Amino acid sequence: MTDANPLLEGLDTDRRAPPCILVVYGASGDLTQRKLIPALEALAADRRLSPAFAMVGVARTEMTDEEFRARVLEAVPEPSAAWEALVGNFRYVAGSYTGDETFEKLEKVLTELDEQVGTSGNRVHYMATVPEVFEGVTATLGRHGLAQPKEASSFVRLVIEKPYGRDLASALHLDEAIHAAFREEQIYRIDHYLGKETVQNVLALRFANAIFEPIWNRRYVDHVQITVAESLGVGHRGGFYETAGALRDIVQNHVLQVLALTLMEPPASVDAKGIRDEKVKALRAVDVPAPDDVSIEVVRGQYDRGWVEGEEVPGYREEGGVDPASRTETFVAMRMKIDNWRWAGVPFYVRTGKRLPKRVTEVAIEFRDVPHLPFGSKETRGLGPNALVLRIQPDEGISLRFGAKVPGQAFRVRSVSMDFSYGAAFLEETPDAYERLLLDAMVGDPTLFIRADEVEQAWEIVRPIQEMWSDDATPLARYPAGSWGPREADRLLERDGRRWRSP
Amino acid sequence: MAQPVAEGEIGSWRGEGVHLGQVLDALADLRHRQQRTATRASVTNLVLVAGGDAEAARACDAVHRLGRRHPGRNIALVSMPDAQPSGIDAEVALHGSVLEGHPVWSEDVRLVVRGAPTAHLESLIEPLTLPDLAVAVWFVSGLPGPHDPLVGAATIVVVDGDTFGDGTSVAAMAGLAARRVVFDLCWERLRPWRQLLAGMFEVPGARPFLGGVQRVEVQGPAWPSVLLAGWAVSRLALPASAVRRTPATTPSIRLVAEHDGQEATFTAEQGEADGGAPIVRAVSGLAAPGAREDRLTLAEDPVAWALGQVLTRTGRDRTQSQALQAAVAIAGLAGQPKASERPPAS
Numbered sequence: 124m125t126d127a128n129p130l131l132e133g134l135d136t137d138r139r140a141p142p143c144i145l146v147v148y149g150a151s152g153d154l155t156q157r158k159l160i161p162a163l164e165a166l167a168a169d170r171r172l173s174p175a176f177a178m179v180g181v182a183r184t185e186m187t188d189e190e191f192r193a194r195v196l197e198a199v200p201e202p203s204a205a206w207e208a209l210v211g212n213f214r215y216v217a218g219s220y221t222g223d224e225t226f227e228k229l230e231k232v233l234t235e236l237d238e239q240v241g242t243s244g245n246r247v248h249y250m251a252t253v254p255e256v257f258e259g260v261t262a263t264l265g266r267h268g269l270a271q272p273k274e275a276s277s278f279v280r281l282v283i284e285k286p287y288g289r290d291l292a293s294a295l296h297l298d299e300a301i302h303a304a305f306r307e308e309q310i311y312r313i314d315h316y317l318g319k320e321t322v323q324n325v326l327a328l329r330f331a332n333a334i335f336e337p338i339w340n341r342r343y344v345d346h347v348q349i350t351v352a353e354s355l356g357v358g359h360r361g362g363f364y365e366t367a368g369a370l371r372d373i374v375q376n377h378v379l380q381v382l383a384l385t386l387m388e389p390p391a392s393v394d395a396k397g398i399r400d401e402k403v404k405a406l407r408a409v410d411v412p413a414p415d416d417v418s419i420e421v422v423r424g425q426y427d428r429g430w431v432e433g434e435e436v437p438g439y440r441e442e443g444g445v446d447p448a449s450r451t452e453t454f455v456a457m458r459m460k461i462d463n464w465r466w467a468g469v470p471f472y473v474r475t476g477k478r479l480p481k482r483v484t485e486v487a488i489e490f491r492d493v494p495h496l497p498f499g500s501k502e503t504r505g506l507g508p509n510a511l512v513l514r515i516q517p518d519e520g521i522s523l524r525f526g527a528k529v530p531g532q533a534f535r536v537r538s539v540s541m542d543f544s545y546g547a548a549f550l551e552e553t554p555d556a557y558e559r560l561l562l563d564a565m566v567g568d569p570t571l572f573i574r575a576d577e578v579e580q581a582w583e584i585v586r587p588i589q590e591m592w593s594d595d596a597t598p599l600a601r602y603p604a605g606s607w608g609p610r611e612a613d614r615l616l617e618r619d620g621r622r623w624r625s626p
Numbered sequence: 627m628a629q630p631v632a633e634g635e636i637g638s639w640r641g642e643g644v645h646l647g648q649v650l651d652a653l654a655d656l657r658h659r660q661q662r663t664a665t666r667a668s669v670t671n672l673v674l675v676a677g678g679d680a681e682a683a684r685a686c687d688a689v690h691r692l693g694r695r696h697p698g699r700n701i702a703l704v705s706m707p708d709a710q711p712s713g714i715d716a717e718v719a720l721h722g723s724v725l726e727g728h729p730v731w732s733e734d735v736r737l738v739v740r741g742a743p744t745a746h747l748e749s750l751i752e753p754l755t756l757p758d759l760a761v762a763v764w765f766v767s768g769l770p771g772p773h774d775p776l777v778g779a780a781t782i783v784v785v786d787g788d789t790f791g792d793g794t795s796v797a798a799m800a801g802l803a804a805r806r807v808v809f810d811l812c813w814e815r816l817r818p819w820r821q822l823l824a825g826m827f828e829v830p831g832a833r834p835f836l837g838g839v840q841r842v843e844v845q846g847p848a849w850p851s852v853l854l855a856g857w858a859v860s861r862l863a864l865p866a867s868a869v870r871r872t873p874a875t876t877p878s879i880r881l882v883a884e885h886d887g888q889e890a891t892f893t894a895e896q897g898e899a900d901g902g903a904p905i906v907r908a909v910s911g912l913a914a915p916g917a918r919e920d921r922l923t924l925a926e927d928p929v930a931w932a933l934g935q936v937l938t939r940t941g942r943d944r945t946q947s948q949a950l951q952a953a954v955a956i957a958g959l960a961g962q963p964k965a966s967e968r969p970p971a972s
Contacts, residue, residue: 128836129861130824133945134817142830170821174828174918204921241830518727546727548669 140166140565142175143245143278144236146229148220148260149252150180150191154284159251160198162557168203171562175241177212179232181225184217191215212240220252221259226267233269244277247564254286258300265304282311282564285376286367287573290589291582298575311564312573316377318556318563321519321545323571325384325486326393328513328521335511336389338490340465345508346619347385347471348487350626351378352479354431356604357453361444368451370423370585370592373475379406379581380573381515382471385486386461395570399577406580410460417591422600422611424454426478429604436478436604450599452592453477456612458619472616474623478604483626484515498536505529505537510624520544638719646753649716653733656720670762670937671755674702675747675776677767682736685766691930699756702736705744712741714750748775762937769798777806784936786929787812787849796852796957800950803943809936811929812849813946818922819879820857822908823894829918832910835883835890836862843870845895846877854879856953857945866955899923 131139145163147155166172180191192210196202202210214232218225236242248264250257261281264270272279281301288294301310316322329335338344351373357364364372386405390397412420427438440447454476461471490509503526510524521543529535545553563571600609607623616622639652672689676682682704689700717736735754739747755761763780768790770777777783783802787795787810802808827836842858844851854877855869878895894908904924910917925931 126833126836128824128827128833129863130820130827130836130858132861133943134821134824142828170825174825174920175830204923208918208920243830 138171138562138566140172140176140562141245142173142241142243143247143565144177144179144233144240144242145247145249145561145565146179146181146233147249147251148181148256149250150215151182151184151186151194152251154251155180156194156198158557159249159561160195162555162561164199164202164206165555165558166562167206167209170205172205172209172565174209175243176209177214177236177240177242179229179236180213180215181220181229182215182217183219186215186217188213188215212236220256221263223263223267226263226269230267230269244273246272246278247280247282249282249564250284254284254288257283258297261301261304270304270309278309278567279305280309280311280564280567281305282313282561282572284313286371287312287578288582289366289371291579291586294578294582298578307575308569310575311560311569312575312578313560314376314380314573315556315560316380317571317573318558318560319515320553320559321513321515322381322384324519324545325381325513325515326398330389330393339488341467341469343490344466344469345489345491346469346621348489348624349378349381349385349471349473349485350487350624351381351473351475351484352482352607352626353475353477354479354482356426356436356478357439357442357445359443361442363444364453365445365449365451369453369455369475369477370588374455374457374473375581375585376573378473378475379409379584381484381486382406382409382459382473383577386463386466386471388465393570395568398570399574403574403576403580406577406584408461408463408466409584410462411584412587414587414591417588418595418597420458420615421588422454422456422609422615423452423592424456424476424600424602424609424612425449425451426453426476426604427601429478429606431478431480431605438604439477452599454479454600454602454608454612456608456615457588458615470619472621472623474608474612476602476608479607480605481626482517485626486513486515487511487624487626488513489621489624498534502534503536505535507538512624512626518544519546634722636720636722638717640715640717642715643711643713644716646714646750649714649718649735649737650753652716652718653735656718657733670698670760672698672700672937673751673755673761673763673776673780674700675763675765675767675770676702676704678706679704679738681766685764686734686736688927688930688933691927692934698759699733699735699754701751701754702734703747703750704736704738705747706738706740707744709740712743714739714743746775748779751776751779760940764933769795769802772798772801777802781807782936782940783808784933785810786932787853788847790849795849796950796953800947800954803947803950807940807942808946809939809943810853810946811932811936813853813943813949814932814935815928816850816854816857816877817935818906818924819854819877819894819908822906822920822922823879823881823892825920826892826894826908826910826918832890832892832912832918834885835892835912838885839864839881839883840868841870841882842868843872843880843882844878845872845874847873847875850877852953852957853949855956856949856951859956860948860952861945866952866958869956871956896924897921 147159149155192213195210195213216225216229216232237244250260270279288297329339383402383405387401390401425439429436439445439453440449456474459471459473461469488511492508496503506526507524512522514520523541524538526536527539529537560571600611602609613623637656639656641648674682674685676685682702686702715738719734721732737750760781761779762782762784763776764784769785783806827833839862842855842864844855851871855871858879858881859866859868876896880891880893882891891911894906897905897907899905905921906924907921909919
């Protein structure tokens with residue numbers, strides 16, 4: 124069914140998924156139920172899915188097709204009629220993720236759906252499983268001829284959830300294993316942060332406006348602070364978090380992705396290659412710390428019992444599934460240097476942590492002072508440097524801090540903040556990150572997915588830190604839950620004569 | 627769906643026989659006194675041009691029900707050319723709303739213009755609009771004349787085909803759409819019909835029938851039915867003579883198609899859900915695997931919904947323009963129902 128449907132013209136259908144089957148590995152899991160199904164339902168309600176769309180769930184749990192469909196319908200409280208109609212196409216395959224029998228059954232189901240629903244041989248394989256099975260599933264898909272399209276007009280894609288490995292060596296190994304079955308252009312590595320509208324707005328702000336880019340460099344910028352703070356603890360993910368930590372869970376992916384968008388040069392075009400080439404170049408410019416510098420440039424911490432948002436919360440070592448003597452970091456602060464023409468000499472301070480006072484993600488660009496202030500110190504007591512703050516979540520928007528005269532006879536200047544909130548200007552509904560990324564994967568737009576070389580470079584940046592920490596018996600810095608991290612993180616900036624913002 | 631808006635009037639001012647300068651002063655004064663800590667984030671100027679108080683009130687109501695989806699300045703012009711004495715009465719109100727936790731600000735200016743100034747409404751627009759923002763002018767009463775200066779002041783023109791709708795208007799509307807960016811709220815309200823009918827051909831068993839459409843059967847009031855017919859024939863490159871129109875209270879469209887000697891119908895029509903809510907239901911009269919049924923619940927307030935949709939657009943709607951061109955030919959065919967034959971609104 125390749126001919127265009129002329130009746131669809133003018134109906135905002137430029138981003139509409141073609142007929143396809145989404146095969147979800149880990150279909151009985153939390154991610155599928157909480158994120159993927161609601162996102163698919165929203166796409167169906169918005170008529171972004173083809174009527175010839177089907178989903179096949181694959182998992183170890185025994186379930187019939189009917190039970191799977193009932194479970195899918197349960198995941199959305201008030202499903203749209205369009206979704207209910209599509210769910211009738213959904214199938215389920217129970218079995219081992221590497222067993223030939225599972226994939227023989229899967230192949231049969233896929234063929235049946237092609238005939239019954241008209242999915243045209245198009246497949247998107249989605250790994251919503253634990254990472255340990257990625258390699259086995261892709262190898263088995265390859266062995267059964269399910270990793271490549273049977274016809275030139277159809278497509279087969281693979282979507283992988285993070286983490287991509289535990290370190291550089293395992294990421295390279297995983298890539299090699301996946302590339303044995305799939306070509307790089309078939310692989311869509313998800314970092315859901317990139318699906319957030321406001322992360323994409325960093326690109327819009329920088330490259331669609333003439334006023335910011337000329338000052339987006341070492342000549343005007345004093346330093347940059349990136350904060351990715353969570354007020355929640357590890358909750359029921361204690362067991363997982365013990366094997367991850369803040370460096371792997373947040374810094375290696377979300378933080379470095381936001382950093383890359385902040386650092387990157389303007390792309391020639393906002394397409395997959397243009398954006399991803401520039402992001403890789405930006406990440407390559409990040410100075411990888413020497414092992415001896417890790418203890419100076421990086422702070423790791425772990426939260427103790429404390430108070431967050433009016434509630435007393437346990438310390439990390441008291442959480443379920445966590446070793447009472449755990450050395451897993453729940454907080455990381457780093458001072459990063461960028462070795463390129465634009466950013467040389469401008470420190471980038473990043474911090475991320477759990478059980479911080481509030482959930483907030485922001486990029487704050489602090490500008491240099493004016494070369495000469497023609498006012499006395501008394502008149503400018505309330506004046507701070509100019510700052511441009513890109514708030515990514517919550518209350519997405521932009522703040523600009525600048526000096527203004529205080530009304531009155533005296534000439535006093537103080538800082539004021541001008542806030543722009545996306546929510547107050549554009550009241551259109553913002554698609555959820557998974558909604559955006561699932562549609563992109565089906566449409567075949569990899570712009571917001573991470574390329575292999577980006578993943579490798581991100582691991583390369585954190586490699587010395589991982590190595591040093593794996594051998595380091597120095598006690599972790601402690602911080603009470605509800606604070607902005609350990610005192611050591613403050614010292615990281617104080618020695619440069621700066622201090623962390625209060626987001 | 628956006629959450630309901632909590633809203634309230636922050637402040638207001640009114641005056642009779644005023645100059646525009648007083649209105650501007652009142653706006654600035656209200657903002658200064660009432661909103662000194664609020665930063666305004668505006669995306670559009672919306673100008674409503676109405677022929678009377680009742681019409682203006684209905685249109686303003688639709689704007690308010692829009693949920694302040696387009697924060698900015700709303701200017702309602704009530705034009706009363708025959709009223710005396712000449713002059714302007716004005717009301718200004720500032721509104722503050724909270725939508726999903728975000729403070730949203732908007733300003734309503736209502737001007738009742740009597741006598742001579744009604745011939746120069748465009749001179750009132752320029753000073754009142756917020757700078758650098760698009761100006762959407764909604765002609766609430768009907769289609770503006772070809773030389774209406776307000777059309778020239780508009781970035782986009784908004785009309786509602788349901789307020790006019792005979793064959794003459796189709797030609798005039800097509801002409802206007804060829805010259806300006808025009809959005810018809812009626813065309814927008816027909817989106818669910820178009821969307822669902824198009825979706826009927828998105829399954830492989832149905833797609834071949836798209837090339838074999840023989841007849842387009844439309845029902846409904848004059849304007850929506852001619853628009854639906856114009857849309858179908860323009861998209862499918864059919865002659866106007868393929869259209870059969872029948873008056874009815876609600877719009878519907880049926881495509882009769884043939885493929886491989888088999889005839890099938892594809893229908894989109896208005897109906898009611900189990901709870902009584904208005905829906906559009908589409909169905910294809912095919913056996914599996916081409917069979918398909920779909921439905922969409924219509925907005926509770928179709929005018930406000932359509933207005934919200936068109937205000938998010940900026941460029942020309944090529945599909946609408948082509949549908950209008952085709953509609954001119956369809957409306958011009960002998961034997962078709964005229965606007966006077968339209969049944970009473972439901």
